[in-house]
Amino acid sequence: MRERLNTAPFGYLCITNQGVITELNETFCNMIGYTFEELLDTHIESVMSVSNKLLFHTYFYPFLHLNGHVEEMYLSLKDHEGKDVPLLLNAKYFKQDDVEGVDCVFMKMGKRIDYEQQIRSAKKHAEEALREKNLALDKLELLHNEIEKKQIQLMKLNTKLEKLSVTDSLTGLKNRRFFMERLKEHIALFQKNNMPFSLLILDLDFFKKVNDTWGHLIGDHVLIKLAEVLNSTFKVEDIVARFGGEEFVVLLPEANKERSKEKAEELRRTVQSAEWRIDQIITVSIGVATMQNGDSDMTIMENADLALYASKENGRNRVTHKDDL
Amino acid sequence: MTNVLARNNVKVLGEGEKTIIFGHGFGCSQSMWRLMVPFFESKFRVVLFDYVGSGKSDLTAYDPEKYNSLYGYAQDLIEIIEELELNNVIFVGHSVSSMIGMLASIKHPDYFESLIMIGPSPRYLNDEAYIGGFEVSDVTELLDLMEMNFEGWASFMSLLAMKNPEKPMLAQELEKSFTAVDAEITRQFAKVTFLSDHREDLAHSTVPTLIIQCSDDSVVPIEVGEFLHSHLKNSTFRLMEAKGHYPHLSHHEETVRLINEYLLLP
Numbered sequence: 291m292r293e294r295l296n297t298a299p300f301g302y303l304c305i306t307n308q309g310v311i312t313e314l315n316e317t318f319c320n321m322i323g324y325t326f327e328e329l330l331d332t333h334i335e336s337v338m339s340v341s342n343k344l345l346f347h348t349y350f351y352p353f354l355h356l357n358g359h360v361e362e363m364y365l366s367l368k369d370h371e372g373k374d375v376p377l378l379l380n381a382k383y384f385k386q387d388d389v390e391g392v393d394c395v396f397m398k399m400g401k402r403i404d405y406e407q408q409i410r411s412a413k414k415h416a417e418e419a420l421r422e423k424n425l426a427l428d429k430l431e432l433l434h435n436e437i438e439k440k441q442i443q444l445m446k447l448n449t450k451l452e453k454l455s456v457t458d459s460l461t462g463l464k465n466r467r468f469f470m471e472r473l474k475e476h477i478a479l480f481q482k483n484n485m486p487f488s489l490l491i492l493d494l495d496f497f498k499k500v501n502d503t504w505g506h507l508i509g510d511h512v513l514i515k516l517a518e519v520l521n522s523t524f525k526v527e528d529i530v531a532r533f534g535g536e537e538f539v540v541l542l543p544e545a546n547k548e549r550s551k552e553k554a555e556e557l558r559r560t561v562q563s564a565e566w567r568i569d570q571i572i573t574v575s576i577g578v579a580t581m582q583n584g585d586s587d588m589t590i591m592e593n594a595d596l597a598l599y600a601s602k603e604n605g606r607n608r609v610t611h612k613d614d615l
Numbered sequence: 616m617t618n619v620l621a622r623n624n625v626k627v628l629g630e631g632e633k634t635i636i637f638g639h640g641f642g643c644s645q646s647m648w649r650l651m652v653p654f655f656e657s658k659f660r661v662v663l664f665d666y667v668g669s670g671k672s673d674l675t676a677y678d679p680e681k682y683n684s685l686y687g688y689a690q691d692l693i694e695i696i697e698e699l700e701l702n703n704v705i706f707v708g709h710s711v712s713s714m715i716g717m718l719a720s721i722k723h724p725d726y727f728e729s730l731i732m733i734g735p736s737p738r739y740l741n742d743e744a745y746i747g748g749f750e751v752s753d754v755t756e757l758l759d760l761m762e763m764n765f766e767g768w769a770s771f772m773s774l775l776a777m778k779n780p781e782k783p784m785l786a787q788e789l790e791k792s793f794t795a796v797d798a799e800i801t802r803q804f805a806k807v808t809f810l811s812d813h814r815e816d817l818a819h820s821t822v823p824t825l826i827i828q829c830s831d832d833s834v835v836p837i838e839v840g841e842f843l844h845s846h847l848k849n850s851t852f853r854l855m856e857a858k859g860h861y862p863h864l865s866h867h868e869e870t871v872r873l874i875n876e877y878l879l880l881p
Contacts, residue, residue: 308858335833340748341757343833347860348642349764355864364763366756406763 301377301396309334309346312391321377321398323370337367339374350381354392358383364399376403458532460510461517469531469539473587476541480581488550488580490540491594492557495573495606497536504568512572519564523557539594547580547613554578554609562607573607580613617676619698623664623691624671627699629656633728634701636662638692640710640734641808642801644670647709650867658880659705664695666715668800677800685711685811689718696726703728705878709863710734710834711808718813720822730824731874734860735843736835738812745814746838754809758802817846824850825877827862827870834860851877 295302301318305311310333319326322337335343342365353360359382366374376399381392399406456468479485494500494516501509513536520530520538529541540557542550554576566572577598579590593612601610619625626645635655637648645663655661665672666688681687692715696704704727708716713735720727739749824847828840837854844852853873857866 339753339756340834341753341760344757344860345760345764347833351859351861352643352647352864365760410762 301398303334303394303396305334305392305394307390307392318396321369321396322367322375337369339366339368342366350379354381354383376400378402461514461532463517463520463538464529464531466531466533469529469533469541470587472529473541473590476543477581477585477587477590486544486546486581488542488545488547488578489590489594490542490550490554490557490576490578491533491591491598492538492540492554492574492576493598493602494536495575495602496570500568500570500572503570508568512566512568515564515566516561516572516574519560520557523560524553545580547578547611550578550580551609551611558607558609575601575606576609577601578609578611580611619691619694622667622673622676623695624673625695625699626663627660628652628663629659629661631657631659633659633703633705634662634699635659635705635707636664636692636695636701638706638708638712638716639665639669640708640712641804643709646670647861647864651863651871654867654871654875662695662699662701666712666804667691668797668804674797674800679803682803682807684807685715685718685813688715689722692716692719693723693726696723702726705729705731707731707733707874708735710736710860711811714811714813714816717820717822717824718816721816721819724821727822729878730820730822731827731877732824732843733827733863733870734829734832734835735826736839737814737817737843737846739809739835740812742812745842746836748834748836748839749809754806757809758805761802761805762798814842814846817843820847821849825874826850826852827855827873828852829855829857829859829862831858832860833858853877 296315297317298315299317301321302313302315303311303318304313310331311329312331314326314329316326319329324337329337335346338346345365350360350363359380361380363379363381364376365379366376369375377396378399379394379396381394383392384390456464458465473489476485476487480487494512497509497512500512513532516538517530517532520540524530524540524542527543529543531539533539540553542553545553558574558576561572561574564572575598577594577596577600579593579597581590585593597610597612597615600615601608604610624645629652637645637651639645639647644665648663652661652663667676667682668674678687681690692706696702696719702725706716706720706727706729708714708730710733713730713732714737716727716730716732720730736747738745738747740747740754741750826840826843826847828835828837830837832840840852840854844850855862855866855869855873857869859865862870
């Protein structure tokens, strides 16, 4: 057993608490290329570089002192030619009878140290890459925030544009496009739930004369004023729009024939008695149609138009319902 | 306002008119003085502390810019003295702490009565005729060794900091707190220490100084002690019988005796 320890596949040393080598095996001698006699009774630090000595003093001795053992300490010793031999050291303090000291076992780190170096440089690369990644991420986040801000601006702009695209710029009422879409929706509702509604088409009487006599500016003023009358006469659920020129339309949800005639009559009176600030009587002719089975957007518009035509034919400033024709 | 006493984990022990402050060296903490303190507690007020980045100091106070030179550490020492309203301090510094104490004393000579340097060096690197003991390649090797052994080193320092080896759970907790940041701090402290050069400052030091050096110091060559002695006014040089670089741990009685003789204590 003792014989075999001499050539066992690890370097063995025993040192005093002061670091003087008192026992060693052949494997250790071969590891660093010294003879048994050259190493016996010398200080272990005599085969160490100054940095390894410092490591020994700041780590090995205090740790041993504190715990009685040191595990997996990495260090290197100088071989006979002065070359570094990287080693892994386990050490343990012992006391037997009157003898005390430190048993040290060394393993060569030949290939392992290459792996370690590779791992260390890979770790450094990874850390560097991580730093760069984080920097890039920060930049990306900044960009993202900017995009978000722009998107909000864009959405606001979009809402504004949408509003503009369905609004008549002169009167501020909804335009024809908007009205036709709502009309189609109400037809669909009627087909689905049988929800009734009626349609008014109104036309300013003698509007050409207003323009010719007072000029287009006054003409525009009359149109704006009429829009105000329409807005104050109808509820918000009612859909009021300028259809084109001096022609306006109103959709009255849930209104049957009687109700729609009442509302149309109310409007006609309000227009007649409104203050127009020009020396000309302003009146409207109104045609009304109520949605019936089989009607489409085209037919109900035609029906209301026919009723309007009748109002005009019969002397203007009056209300006609299609069903009364 | 930073809490200086918490930042540097300052401990005040003992009785006495005079104050003795112990400053630990690189890779250590105030617990390195545990064998020495009992000899001084009865005669002095003893102040122990950890440098920021070491022991149980406040790691969040670590500023890589401030501690990129020994002046940052010297400033902290001055702040500890001011916070405790001390004067005529005897400062005992091991290794790099000797220079930190000297830099503080140059700025405020009136704070110090004497400096006791154990294993000091104004420059660890060789420089033409000057023998510091280290080549640049040695410092690189040391940084590598530290990195390769950091796990073990960290657990060792955490054990020391806890001083509770019988409670390994606590030490494990603390060990966890030794993260990559600490490796970076220890690495910078090593760099700052071993690449420092304060030979020019020696001429500005006026406080009486005792230089204690181990015979056959494993880190600092004997020439460095002699260099210091010849460049420091009012200095006394004592070569110890002890070998190594940590006489306050390995031969604390001889270390205490030399300090007592210098301070003319019985």
